[in-house]
Amino acid sequence: MAAMMLAAAAQGQGILGGNVTGNVQMDAQMSRADSTIGATDVPEKLLMNARADILYTNGDFSAGLRFEAYQNPLLGFDSQWQGQGLAHYFVGYNSKLLSVTVGHFYEQFGSGLILRTYEDRYLGLDNALFGINVALRPVEGVTIKALAGKQRYYWELGDGLVRGVDAEANIVQLVPSLRESKLRAIVGAGFVSKYEDEELIGSETPGYRLKLPLNSGAASVRAELGWGGWSLQGEYARKGQDPTVMNGYTYKEGQVMTATLGYSQRGFSASVQGRRVENMSFKSMRTVAGQQLYINYLPAITRQHTYAFMTIYPYATNDMGEQGLQGDVMWKVKKDTWLGGKYGMDIHVNSAIVCGLDTTVIGGAGSDGYKVNGGMGPLLFGEATVELARKLSKEVKLTLVYSYQAFNPAVEGEPSDLFHNNIVVADVAWKMSKKHALRFEAEWMGSDSHRDVAAGHTDPRLGDWVMGLVEWNIGSKWFVSVSDQLAYNDGKGNYYNVSVGYTSGATRLQAGYGKQRRGMLCIGGVCREVPASNGLTFSLTTSF
């Protein structure tokens, strides 16, 4: 709050002649015990995550800070977040030739296969580097980056030292004769290394410990080519020996290859993407499991869904080994055609399949872990989704979705066979008047997961589900929504929610009451467990 007032004062008075912007977010939660869903009492009664970001810019100069408070952390957030203080601060200079940032910073090389530091407040994830980051642009079209630092680990810094260098060249900008052509060509390469001190890691042989590589590196090469509506992107990365808790302290080298072919024109786009991953978990502390301290990032190879039942069994990137393929087609059917009708229609078809690797285990800690054979491993996740969106009249828009998902519970450590889920969604948006709009959403999921109930499994997601939601928007300020998810066919649970929101300018207030099912929240293939809860939630966001 003090930071807000300071920032507001600085802005109001034009202190230092610069520009101050920022945002504040507070999320609070109250939950009480509910044996029907497995929710337990919260001894503190009220939990809260809060943060305020302040950014000051003045010409080429910028500086920022972020205050965070977890008093105490919301359910599902690691208890190591507990505390409050200045979590993030930096000073930067940015000119045409040079950018320099000292302090905390986020950076990405290519698509992130060897380095991506980022934060996601909803996942409770922040792997910012604290150190120095330099970007040099010696000529137009060429960017060279170099960085060194340690990663944020809750309220401390991880032990590992991360160093990296990356270069990217836009060939079309470099070669004047190509500038007028339809060609797009960008090439790049990067290298990242981490250093960690020696420590005692036991082996599978009593009385012996592991000799560890203190420096582990990863390198990548990438290219992005385009011609007219066509585009082709590819990146290959390789990682040296890196025994960590994530790979059972095995010494096998890692690699990942990804390629995307796409085509787009007005009203139509299509793409196909393939990826193969082998042992590519790259963290700056070898003993830390979980989602913190990742140096690299493997983007999801499946579509990011928004409808509730399509995210019940989410895909999570398996950085230890997987191979996948995704196809995506979007077609905007013109209006006044047979298919498009009076207002046109959006068709979106997406399909993805992700399998494990076909491997043979050759040993545990201290060995190379496993040998990769030529075939396909078990199916981890598969889906096919068709989405149709069409205006029925000036006031009413209908969206229909059908999705088939196959989910392997072994991904989450549950010993079971594949779940096959069929999901249907109908979403109707009705603009009743200039001030009032209603949205109705109905979802159904049929699943063969109910067979695990008989086997003694207690995953609250098991069974078939049906859901209804009504959302009423009043002007641009108020909204009220009511929803209920109900399990049947051996499933258990009735998860109702009511929420009210108010928006004024850049400020939004929201309050809700209801039940939350225990499950997984995944964003971009990165997941965190969400525990069951039953109670009130409050949220405030504002920016200035």
Place this chain on the structure above:
Amino acid sequence: MKKILIGLMGLMGIMGLVCCDKIDPAERLIESGGGDSQWAEGAVAYVEKFTGPLCSNCPMADRTIENLHHTYGERLVVVSVTSITNSQGNPYGSEPTMQLEATRVWEQRYGALALPVAYINRGDKAYTSSMNDLGGGIEEALRTVPAVKLTVEATCDGSTVDINTSAELVFDYADPVTLTLLITEDSLAYTQCDGTSVVPDYMHNHMLRAVVTDPWGKSFGIGSTEGSRKNDHTSYNLGALTIVPENSHVVALVCDAATHRVLGCAQCDVK
């Protein structure tokens, strides 16, 4: 431009060669070394491990812990707690549960548990998955002089376990402390998920069977100055609990009453 690119490629090449270690398979194992003399007198590392029958990675941690027993012997005391808040602690089908309601407060102290997870002397650091890094934490604990030197003896007549504990303050300690007594049992065979397979008669060791005192222990007025001593006698009626005495142990913990950090630990066989 050409010079910059060549220079950059050279820099990346140098980094690639210098900033990457490669260890040949023949050189990956080195002797743990040392011996009992390197540890602090009376130091015992207490490992509180949370596990569950439906936890597929837990057997991997079990194997690591059994290896550590070879290295540290009686200086390592392990208690395997079947999680009551994580559904992976639930038993298979109709098998009897190993969950104890008393441990709920322990789990709540550590927050949401992803199994397996272990803590040494009830410290903050979580050891997860295969727990190969547990050895480093155990050694650190064994180098630390414990505040309390403990001995414990236990006998069982079939229905009651009699436990005698003796404690001595190794150095001045002013804060209140508690005494916690636990009964564990080895060689319990019941179904366990192991990786992607299910093992019907998996052998479970160090399993927590009973919390004799309150979960956070009972008040233990040992005094506050170096050399202060206190003895305790506790009788515990097993009630409906069935244990095999020759496979069972009693674990005694003296902990800080406020932080619950372990100040001294001892384990004995039940006779």
